[in-house]
Amino acid sequence: MSAVAKRYARALFEVASENQTIDTTETELNQITDIIAQDAEFRAILTHPKITAAEKTDMLNTLFAGKVSETTLIFLGLVINRGREESFSDIAQNFTELANEVRGYADAIVTTAKSLTEEEAQAIAAQFGAKLNKKLRVTTKVDPSIIGGMMVRIGDRMYDGSIKGKLSRFTQQIKQAQV
Structure with a gap:
């Protein structure tokens, strides 16, 4: 995980915590991450260097308007405007880790023979x-x-x-x- 992803996740987490929307924001981030992971064409467009940040933001606003909160949409725009599209899944994962810490949850991987x-x-x-x-x-x-x-x-x-x-x-x- 990059330090950049941690900073972005922390900033979004603070906003979500203030708005009492941690669970909703986490769900939205995970849904968007799943879409990015599953749709190669969408991922290619999102990370294509010749497509401007404004075009990418417009596309995301069209796709996700009414489906995710305004906070999440604004955050997506910020990530794109800063050229951090490729860090999005790391940001979402860091956000989940922060949410789990607040909830008192931890994930364990148990390996047995x-x-x-x-x-x-x-x-x-x-x-x-x-x-x-x-x-x-x-x-x-x-x-x-x-x-x-x-x-x-x-x-x-x-x-x-x-x-x-x-x-x-x-x-x-x-x-x-x-x-």
Whole structure:
């Protein structure tokens, strides 16, 4: 994530917080991000250097008028006028992170060697959530290469309780002891 995306997200978040529209703004940003990601032609137009900022802004106003709030439309225009179109998805992601922090939510990615049941995922969310004093939303991944145990990523922190990780740490300790 770029520092620029964080600044833009923080500025929009402050406006949305002031207007008490954090949830609505987050939904709108995610919808726009999805459209940009799914529609290659729209993305090409939005990032094309020969299309002026005014033309891009007019196009967005036509497309999204009445579908998103005026605050979001103005913000889109600002992003385009500043030439930051390619940072839009990062801005939206940063906005969501800020909103989650205020709500006391965190996203966790739990990687295991075999798939987890819903109950197991909820138990992991409860355990880590209690330690972090947050409500965790868990996404599970299966990676047989970790052999057993689990790896949990919450934000930029990684908790590695996998057998693969333990073997790796054990190998490092042996190498250091031999020196």
